[in-house]
Amino acid sequence: MRTDQMALVAFMQAGSTSVYAGSWRHPATEHGYLDASYYAKVGRQLEEGCFDLMFFDDRLAMPGIYGGSVDEAVRYGARPVKLDLSVILGVLAQTTSHIGLGATYSTTYYAPFHVARTFATLDHLSRGRAAWNVVTSVNDSEAQNFGLESHLGHDERYDRADEFLDVVAGLWDTWEDGAIQHDRASGYYADPGKVHELGHVGRYFSSRGPLTVPRTPQGRPVILQAGSSGRGREFASRWADLIFTGDPGIDVAREHYSDQKARIAATGRDPSSVRICPMAYAVVGESESHAKEREDMFLNDLVDPMASLTLLSELMNYDFAQHDLDDPVTDELIASVSGIRGLVQNLRAHIGGDKVTVRDLAGHRATLLQGPRFVGTGTQVADQMEEWFTSGACDGFVMAATHSPGSYEDFVRMVVPELQHRGLFRTQYSGSTLRDHLGLDRPAGALTRSAS
Structure with a gap:
């Protein structure tokens, strides 16, 4: 029997839709995503529900793989807007007081020093609530916004990411706790013996250091990661404090949970120190029939098939414009598109058959069936x-919104009190940092030397 409590994470978008591409069409969706007060409002709602963390997804390009053009993304509202997350989190650091604040930054298109400084700064300004969702990015559109013709291959992205994390973690440790003295009388600002150069020279990166931001309240910001391939799971096992998964059914989730915990243990880390949380969707109603009606409207009726194909092309880095909607997904197609096999397997498990069309695949992805729906x-x-x-499938949930902010309002009003009543979730925040919320220790710094 578990004695801990679940983690609850809100999966956010700083743009025109929630993770569900049809959400902008919902009559209750607020189109305030270009206004700082919108994000502050959602943050306060989530704090009322005692959520551990709100973190923001990101892409570094408008979807433009489908047909080689961004036209369909713009026409159908398939996530054409993505704001700068550092600015959004700066707003939230000032308008919230407890909830963790996370952003997605790519190890492929940013530099380690830039990422280390950004999240260290956020950790200070939020008083210890920063989290970094580590991604390697997904497609050629992103590469072409950064002066490259095509995206790096899967294994090379993870090779870079491993070294990237080594550098960032090292930079966060270049200041020891207690380095700053602020001795006005003597003019002694900080102890040089507690500030270190990093001196990293590697295959992909060189970074001298030290970081220009002192050691942060959490020691290191919390690391999130969502790798699903074998290499991705190994990467998450080494680095992540919270692993974000996409398992559509409880049996698959149990297998994933067991495998991931074993991989964590194999790295020498304590498996209980890493939270594993599947993405999930809650459609809540005043009655079961009301909830099912809302499910049909929220998730099944609002997304256009062209928006679905546009986003599927972005995710798979493959132009589905060369196929008709009712073309079968063949073994040849599966073999030729990196990352599609798992999506097809999940869809086959969901529909209970082997025959899958491009329309099925796009609809499966667009209507959020890659994670559980709680209705x-x-x-x-x-x-x-x-x-x-309680059955060994997860340590909590990453809750995605069918529409915003109403989806979170419903969840906080109708579901959170039930979880609290059962002792499954906190009734108030007991600590001040995100590590406190998640039950994670503050890591010791790795760099020390004797003061001169």
């Missing part, structure tokens, strides 16, 4: 979440 009253949704949490 029902607040009590029924809490029942489903409790089953996952």
Whole structure:
């Protein structure tokens, strides 16, 4: 029997839709995504529900793989808008006081020093609530915005990412705790013996250091990661504090959970120190029938097939414009498109058959079936979440919004009290940092030398 409590994370978008591409068409969606007050409002709502963390997804390009053009993304609202997350989190650092604040930054298109400084600064300004969602990016459109013709291969991206994390973690440790003295009388600002050069020279990166930001309240910001391939799982096992998964069913999730915990242990880390949280969607109603009606409207009726194909092309880095919607997904197609095999397997498991069309695949992705849907009253949704949490499938959930901010309003009003009543989730924040919320230790610095 578990004695810990689940983690709850809000999966955010700083743009025109939630993770569900049809959400902008929902009548209750607020189109305030270009206004700072919108993000502050959502942050305060999530704090009312005692969420551990809100983190923002990102892409560094408008979807433009489908047909070699961004026209479909713009026409159908397939996530054409993505704001700068450092600015959004700066707003939230000032307008919230407890919830963790996370952003997605790429190890392929940013530099380690830049990322280390950004998240160290956020950790100070938020008083210890920063998190970095590590990605290697997904497609050629992003590469072409950074002066490259094509995206790096899968294994090379992870080779770079491993070294990138080594450099960032090292830079965060270049200041020891207690380095700053602020002795006005003597003019002694900080102890040089507690500030270190990094001196990293590697295959992909060189960084002298020290970082220009002192050691942060958390020691190191929390690391999130969502690798699903074998290499991705190994990477997450080495680096992540919270692993974000996409398992559509509880049996698959249990297998993933067991495998990931074993991989974490194999690195020499304590498996209980890493939270594993699948992305999930809650559609809550005043009655079960009301919830099912909302599910049809929220998730099944609002997304256009062309928007679905546009986003599928972006995700797979493959132009699906060369196929008709009703073309079968063949073994040849599966073999030729990196990353598609797992999506097809999940879809086959969901529909209970082997025959899958391009339309099926696009709809499966667009209507959020790659993670569990929890549908029902607040009590029924809490029942489903409790089953996952107590049966070895997860340590919590990354909750995606069907529309914003109403989806989170419903969840906080109807589901969170049920989870709290059962002792599955906190009733108030007991610590001040994100590491406190997640039950994570503050890491010791790796660099020390005797003061001269």
